[in-house]
Amino acid sequence: MIRLALPDGHQQKHVIGLLGRTSLTVSGYELGAPNKRPDINLAGTAVTVIRPQDMPGQVAVGNFDLAVTGLDWLLDHLCRFPKSPVEGLLSLGIGRVRVVAVVHEDVNAETMADVKSLLAEGKIGRPFFRIASEYVNLADRFALHHHIVDYRVIPTYGATEALIPEDADLIIENTETGVTLAKNRLRIVGELFISTGCLIGRKGILGEKNAAVEAVVGELTRIPEVARYHDIRP
Secondary structure, three states: OEEEEEEOOOHHHHHHHHHOOOOOOEEOOOOOOOOOOOEEOOOOEEEEEEOHHHHHHHHHOOOOOEEEEEHHHHHHHHHHOOOOOEEEEEEOOOOOEEEEEEEEOOOOOOOHHHHHHHHHOOOOOOOOEEEEEOOHHHHHHHHHHOOOOOEEEEEOOOOHHHHOOOOOOEEEEEEOOOHHHHHOOEEEEEEEEEEOEEEEEEOOHHHOOOHHHHHHHHHHHOOOOOEEOOOOOO
């Protein structure tokens, strides 16, 4: 028996569309209020619906063998746990978003170089630079990469854009169209990476010759947009 985690939230509609292009049928995974334990027409497989951000950690501790999450959550996990027994198996080509660094449009900055100049001049981030994000580990890595010395990462759980400018100086956020950022008078000053949906699993699982795992991977890799990962590093 293998355990497969599927996402709820905004990723669910993309996964439903993806599964609809395979012979895999998951009953009870409809939009709206999915069954937390839907049925799948694949012997030896149990499915649970959980939050995408929880999946890397759940796979790491052995609660799931496979999970469909976002590359953003996988990289955030690996930033904190570089020796984690979790790896990216397949890029699914769904749910594409940009993970970006954002400031308020009143800040006189177009790039991170401009932000760093304002920091050096003492015109932003007093008494320290405040970075808000759901991606706390990516945010910490971002600050270190840009050699920002005095900063604090503020964990958020949605609606991060509402913190700028009063409660944060910069946010690390994902955006699909940029409409929400524009509505909140926010400006992108840097892009970290492009995130899409991905299949993750515990390391070495593809070499175990498990029929259910091979069936899931085989069905997904028949889709032209799906590709195998080779080496995922934050």
